Amino acid sequence: MILDFNKYVAKGNEFLHLLEDNLGSSDRAHAARILRSTFRVLRNHLSFEESLQLLAQLPMAIKAIYVDGWTKAAHKRIHTVDDFLIEMIQEEGNTAWRDFTDKSEVIDCVRAVIETMRLYVSAEEMDQALGTLPARLRQLFEASELL
Template identity: 45%
Template sequence: MPLNFDQHAQKGNQFLNQLLVELGENSTKESAQRILRAVLRTLRNYLTMEENFQLLAQLPVAIKGVYVDGWSPSAKKKGESKKIKGFLAEVIHEEGIASWKDFSNEDEIYAAVKAVFRTLGKFASEGQMKDVEAVLPEDLKQLLRENNVSQKK
């Protein structure tokens, strides 16, 4: 079976364009890419190996590449914070020095994380998003619940 790279690129762009919509009119494609990468890298540290692979299976191929870039699944998980502020701090750490371009305060980081979660919820099944929620620390479940990401209608 031949691979259709154009189709994979199109689906990846659909994901990114949806994220741009979720982030709002002041966002750029470059900032959406940075934010997506940082949030996915942080999220994967909070999920079990099984949940990481199940979520990955539902993402467009191009987004899978972003998700696994630089990942060493056998390495010790870093996501140890049980609080939303810790998760947000890890997102900033993952984005590195470029974070000053995207965020000027904690509210903007929080809004960006929620935008990524909403976008994930549009591409992954409701059941998968419920599974993701189930393995997150209690305080972090709020990120999914606030947007009803794990409770699609």
């Protein structure tokens, strides 16, 4: 079997293009930073098994972003929306000032990632993964369906 890496690249680019659209931006670097940060924060709060189930449905190149730097450690429990937002900003590090002007922008960016993921991941799997988050946080991200 010959691996067609161009196919993986095309699907990854398709995902990033859709994310750019959902972000309302044509800045590929911005979309990539938001995707990476959102994945890293989400995977911190999902069980290992839940992450694997979610990951299985993503395009190969996007899977690579999800697993980049990942170590199998006990997942954290997040308790408040503010805790999640602070973690997102910390994950962005020195580039956070370029991507976020306030808390609502962080929420909008995470919603854009989730909305893009919904195009690739089954509704049941997305509901199951988001269902592990605190109710208030889950409600913020479920609202993305209404956008």
